Amino acid sequence: MRAVVLSDEGLVVCDRPAPTPGAGEVLVRVLKAGLCETDLQLVKGYMGFRGILGHEFVGIAQSGRFRGERVVGEINCSCEACEFCLSELATHCPHRSVLGILNHDGAFAEFVSVPDKNLHRVPDSVLDDEAVFTEPLAAAFQILEQVDVQPKHRVIVLGDGRLGNLCAQVLAKTGCQLTVVGKHERKLKLLSDRGIHTVIVGQFQETRQADIVVDCTGSKSGFEAALKLLKPRGVLVLKTTVAGDHSLSLAPIVIDEFTIIGSRCGPFVPALASLAEKRVDVRPLIEETYPLDQAPTAFHRAATTPTLKFLFQL
Numbered sequence: 001m002r003a004v005v006l007s008d009e010g011l012v013v014c015d016r017p018a019p020t021p022g023a024g025e026v027l028v029r030v031l032k033a034g035l036c037e038t039d040l041q042l043v044k045g046y047m048g049f050r051g052i053l054g055h056e057f058v059g060i061a062q063s064g065r066f067r068g069e070r071v072v073g074e075i076n077c078s079c080e081a082c083e084f085c086l087s088e089l090a091t092h093c094p095h096r097s098v099l100g101i102l103n104h105d106g107a108f109a110e111f112v113s114v115p116d117k118n119l120h121r122v123p124d125s126v127l128d129d130e131a132v133f134t135e136p137l138a139a140a141f142q143i144l145e146q147v148d149v150q151p152k153h154r155v156i157v158l159g160d161g162r163l164g165n166l167c168a169q170v171l172a173k174t175g176c177q178l179t180v181v182g183k184h185e186r187k188l189k190l191l192s193d194r195g196i197h198t199v200i201v202g203q204f205q206e207t208r209q210a211d212i213v214v215d216c217t218g219s220k221s222g223f224e225a226a227l228k229l230l231k232p233r234g235v236l237v238l239k240t241t242v243a244g245d246h247s248l249s250l251a252p253i254v255i256d257e258f259t260i261i262g263s264r265c266g267p268f269v270p271a272l273a274s275l276a277e278k279r280v281d282v283r284p285l286i287e288e289t290y291p292l293d294q295a296p297t298a299f300h301r302a303a304t305t306p307t308l309k310f311l312f313q314l
């Protein structure tokens, strides 16, 4: 099968044997897959991953509970036996592998092997182009699992990219007082068209009025920028994973008693429901759909120009 492989030589598209499903795993024939900021960071060295990239996908299950049906899959492959797995911390299982990110081949290929327990059937009303966003949309829903966002809260999302857009759409449904700060008029317009208040970064008055700031900048500077916007005892939600190290003063966190929350993978059920009920619109984010063989072009463009979502069509 054709596959996009990250090797010591960099990113290559090549032929690989189809994966052999492990215990409890089923083969999924990939229909579409999404290119994500994490993929770009992996190419830069994040996690030291080698193998087939890709963790956002929709496909057809070849066996298991959903044989012959369209499915999306959670990406953490946990052991189900350790202390963390038995206490609802399966996404933090120390023995886990993660599709396309850690010790497990991913979905930029004709077939991907996924634990049957990780799969969710895609409702008929959800298009392939929408279902492929389930994983990043679930990550946006994770914020609501971690923070009790209420209508009285002033919330700022930093970043108007793929994840910033999804986080903003999810947060807007809480009725909170939401502002999205970004660098790109075109991307912000996708949100203002949905009635979400947006500001271009140069025109944003930095005052400390936010109860909650969500950093979706994908850059090292996001953390410090976010701290400057928070009220004392405010909450900073970090959705950004950046390769490399930060260096910053921790004193403001102590002085202003900030709460810093790391936020990663989230629940697929509300994500799929919001797509089925058309409460979230992901299709305007799709910029281009590439055949898998053009993956190097897609990666290069995504890394060098301010683009939204690139999909691969299998």
Ligand SMILES: [Zn+2]
Pocket: 036, 037, 038, 039, 055, 056, 136
């Ligand atoms: Zn991703």
Ligand SMILES: [Zn+2]
Pocket: 078, 079, 080, 081, 082, 083, 084, 085, 090, 093, 094, 095, 096
């Ligand atoms: Zn475990």
